[in-house]
Amino acid sequence: MGRIRMTDVARAAGVSPATVSYVLSGKRPISEATRKRVRRIIDELGYRPNHDARALKSTRSKTIGVLASDFTEISVSEIILSIEQIACQNEYHIFFVSGMEFDYDVKEALAFLMRRRLDGVIILFGVTSDQPVGTIGEIDIPLVSINRPASEAHPCILPDNYNGGYRAAEHLLSAGCTRVGLVTGPKERFSSRERARGFLACLKDSGRRFPRKLQYAGDFEYDSGAAGLERLLEVNPDMDGLFCANDMMAAGAVTAAGRLGVVVPERLKIIGFDNRDFSGLWPTPFSTLDAPFEEMGRASVNTLLSMIDGNTRETGITYIKATLVPRRSTSH
Amino acid sequence: MGRIRMTDVARAAGVSPATVSYVLSGKRPISEATRKRVRRIIDELGYRPNHDARALKSTRSKTIGVLASDFTEISVSEIILSIEQIACQNEYHIFFVSGMEFDYDVKEALAFLMRRRLDGVIILFGVTSDQPVGTIGEIDIPLVSINRPASEAHPCILPDNYNGGYRAAEHLLSAGCTRVGLVTGPKERFSSRERARGFLACLKDSGRRFPRKLQYAGDFEYDSGAAGLERLLEVNPDMDGLFCANDMMAAGAVTAAGRLGVVVPERLKIIGFDNRDFSGLWPTPFSTLDAPFEEMGRASVNTLLSMIDGNTRETGITYIKATLVPRRSTSH
DNA sequence: TTGTATGCGTTATCAC
């Protein structure tokens, strides 16, 4: 651990520590000769500036903290990836903590993050766990949350599930469906409710009525998709379009349709939500909405950086739209 | 920012900074009275120790760096999760960097990590990208790599693909198959080669010959699984068992079998590798080997910690075995 | 263009 310090470099180069510091930061003019010499010594000695000392001195660590609940969720890890990408382009680094580490006590986790001189924090809530936000405590550094509002005072990035649901309906209608059904996710989930709400709104806007018997209450799991399809078809034999509020259920529905001999898409068109990796590979590849993970990550970093650098006081919710991915399950 | 310092607490409590420090660390006896008072003031003022100053002083940051190539890969994020879990239990934290941040220049990334006073580093290579290791440069802190040996001098955790392939064959044979086929992954991939090697070794050990025409060269993608199945069945109409070197190909194979009217598992048993989330949901759920991500994470942290704390000089490769997950595709 | 001196917030080594 006996590391080489700036003093060592200075001595070896026959200059003062300050000079070495300035060579590194470029914050004041240095003669070409000394710069070259110092640089050479730095390489020779393998000197690495000590980050802790720097941070201690400058109060700007150039790193942002990311607190993620469960990043086993594919969505979460994709968002993190995008966060890192953008952060990196702006010469920021990521200090990462999973909520698990703090038993999902957000306040505690943030307190921990505050000890590091982080320039800002992004809280990334999971979508599958409806973990409560809880109080976030007193936070005096820039903070942005994703997937769930952290507090009134902090900006939040959300996927536009409402719009996605709306577009799903639009897509089915424009594909010629006249009697469309809906398999919802769990009522407790915000995303689930929003998707359904958007879907129904579109039907209403296009002047259709939607009988209750065309709706089935699923739970986002595969089996409920299959069960939903069977039940809906039983009650509405002429149903010709179906929106499942996520891809897991859509997969179940497509498979169940096959079992019943209901040909997709000829007799029934099906669309899901999430664009999971298996959706395009399914025996009948099915249409879906691609959740805007990458853009959500980008948006979060951008607003965070503008809070840090621009010193602005951003706030409010930003919705990011999903992308429609049409596949065989809804083709004419 | 981290406004309140130890000095402030000390002044408010009418004691010296040193006392506050010792209250916090418990490294020397403090009278019950002062301890209580100091603690109260700390809470009242909301004091948080400054991590940078601590690290600067003590040379032990209690955090380990994790350098991951592409953690969009589900395997990678699962390993990270497990790493964090174990690290956390030992009161270590994670400083996380993705290789992308450094254009996958491992040396550069490590140099960056070295600037933080990290107590150790885990390099987590992706499985899908066959990114070269490159030189890792001079590393004077404990280092463990996962998925690929970083250098002779550093310990490495690998999944036991050979054993997995072996067990896949065993499983097919014990399920009664007599003419088993193999769809390999790309030759360039170490994991792919190992899986095939283990598979063939088992056949050999059990005294069977394996004609070349029962092997098809896939590429780990869905389509090659389907193509492989069709081709193999064409040449060997009596093939009754098939090992696909990953689940993606197994999915393709299962679907293709359905298309051809070859009933799985009655006429043909199929097994994959990876235990992807869709494997158990596939119209015909298929057997597979569950890659030992969690255990790999645990192993990496454990050996790293024993290097850090025990100051031991671990080395060599540790193979972690996969778990067999039997499903309908191979049932009797 | 370069050097000197001071302090960032802790911990640890002395003293008392």
Add this chain to the structure above:
DNA sequence: GTGATAACGCATACAA
């Protein structure tokens, strides 16, 4: 039991 005080490695105001 407790209090001064010197580092830790660096950045920068102030000198030269």
